Amino acid sequence: MSSALIETAKDKFGKLMEDQLKRVERMKQDTEWIDYSKLNPIIIGICWGDGIGEFISKQAQRVLEYILKTEVARGKIVFRDIKGLTIENRVKHMKAIPEDVLNELKACHVILKGPTTTPQVGDPWPNIESANVAMRRELDLFANVRPVRIPQDGIDWCFFRENTEGAYVLGSKGFDVSEDLSVDFKVITEQGAERIVRMAFEYAKKNQIDRMTVITKSNVVKTTDGRFSKVAFRIAKEYPNIKIDEWYIDIMTAKLIDPARRREFKVMVMPNLYGDILTDEAAQLQGGVGTAGSANIGKHWSMFEAIHGSAPRMVKEGRAQYADPCSMIRASAMLLRHIGHQPEAEKVEMALEVCGVYEKKMTITGRETGVTGKEYSDYVLSWVDNPRLKERWETGGRAVCV
Ligand code: IPM
Ligand code: MG
Numbered sequence: 001m002s003s004a005l006i007e008t009a010k011d012k013f014g015k016l017m018e019d020q021l022k023r024v025e026r027m028k029q030d031t032e033w034i035d036y037s038k039l040n041p042i043i044i045g046i047c048w049g050d051g052i053g054e055f056i057s058k059q060a061q062r063v064l065e066y067i068l069k070t071e072v073a074r075g076k077i078v079f080r081d082i083k084g085l086t087i088e089n090r091v092k093h094m095k096a097i098p099e100d101v102l103n104e105l106k107a108c109h110v111i112l113k114g115p116t117t118t119p120q121v122g123d124p125w126p127n128i129e130s131a132n133v134a135m136r137r138e139l140d141l142f143a144n145v146r147p148v149r150i151p152q153d154g155i156d157w158c159f160f161r162e163n164t165e166g167a168y169v170l171g172s173k174g175f176d177v178s179e180d181l182s183v184d185f186k187v188i189t190e191q192g193a194e195r196i197v198r199m200a201f202e203y204a205k206k207n208q209i210d211r212m213t214v215i216t217k218s219n220v221v222k223t224t225d226g227r228f229s230k231v232a233f234r235i236a237k238e239y240p241n242i243k244i245d246e247w248y249i250d251i252m253t254a255k256l257i258d259p260a261r262r263r264e265f266k267v268m269v270m271p272n273l274y275g276d277i278l279t280d281e282a283a284q285l286q287g288g289v290g291t292a293g294s295a296n297i298g299k300h301w302s303m304f305e306a307i308h309g310s311a312p313r314m315v316k317e318g319r320a321q322y323a324d325p326c327s328m329i330r331a332s333a334m335l336l337r338h339i340g341h342q343p344e345a346e347k348v349e350m351a352l353e354v355c356g357v358y359e360k361k362m363t364i365t366g367r368e369t370g371v372t373g374k375e376y377s378d379y380v381l382s383w384v385d386n387p388r389l390k391e392r393w394e395t396g397g398r399a400v401c402v
Pocket of ligand 1: 118132133309
């Protein structure tokens with residue numbers, strides 16, 4: 001009996017490893033990066049998402065349309081509406097991303113994506129894979145970049161979360177070996193670790209940051225996290241002006257809330273699941289997950305999204321219009337920066353900070369005690385082209401940073 005179970009498990013494991021070895025080969029061959037400066041037009045696909053997704057994506061789209069109006073009029077930027085990434089359509093096809101939707105996504109250069117529902121055990125939906133995780137894998141979006149800034153506390157963090165491996169890589173391919181025994185897998189490859197670590201170091205170098213923190217649990221998860229850490233220290237030798245140190249994920253979650261130490265951290269690089277957890281914590285410190293945006297960068301495509309989910313509870317309670325659109329607006333600013341529109345990205349980021357940190361004329365509470373997402377977006381838009389924007393932002397920044 002048990003030997004038959006073991007044979008089946010071995011067989012499944014063998015197939016998974018075959019796929020992973022093929023993925024390693026693909027990573028080795030994949031050296032070219034897309035060059036946005038050579039594209040005309042740049043196609044921006046917008047997926048609206050589920051739950052509050054549609055509400056907040058609409059606001060982000062308004063900001064993008066406003067700030068890119070000249071480029072759109074000149075035909076240099078094209079927006080494309082991608083409708084099929086809803087939970088209903090995904091369930092209809094019983095796929096994380098239906099084939100035709102995936103082709104539509106691949107026909108774009110960058111994607112703005114609203115939060116999508118991730119089914120879980122016990123949901124009314126069948127337990128299909130998360131659309132986020134599938135998209136990250138299918139488009140090989142290996143770097144999840146999540147900035148968190150709390151200027152009034154001198155905090156300016158940038159998290160580089162590995163986005164295609166770790167505990168997520170085989171997330172939907174774990175299996176029950178017997179009635180009593182379940183296994184999932186965690187995978188780290190040399191190539192997968194190297195590309196995210198390198199990106200984090202390049203970011204630090206470009207921004208004259210002299211500190212890199214690698215976050216693992218390599219004292220316990222010795223093989224996979226051990227490899228991640230070894231790769232980080234190997235790459236660090238190429239950046240002698242950047243000091244690297246390793247922190248374990250448990251103490252790191254504590255240090256993020258340690259007022260005496262937390263502002264020392266600048267750029268952090270880590271495997272997938274640790275990044276998932278740590279960035280929610282960091283975002284909460286910034287003002288809530290609704291304030292944090294995220295870039296999913298790959299060599300051929302990139303996708304920009306909120307760091308949070310579709311908040312079905314808010315929709316059920318009739319509060320969707322009060323959802324915070326800042327996460328998606330921030331993601332849009334990251335998109336602008338990524339396709340080469342730095343000045344526009346800066347304006348949006350400064351406007352978000354003037355509204356949310358310095359001026360604070362309006363507040364979002366997620367219910368009728370605050371303003372709606374549309375009202376807040378109008379507030380942000382009113383600052384984007386305000387001639388006093390930079391001055392207001394700098395004054396705020398200088399006054400509070402120590
Ligand atoms: C995130 C989200 C996703 C993740 C979920 C929705 C699958 O929490 O982007 O952090 O775990 O990566
Ligand atoms: Mg998360």
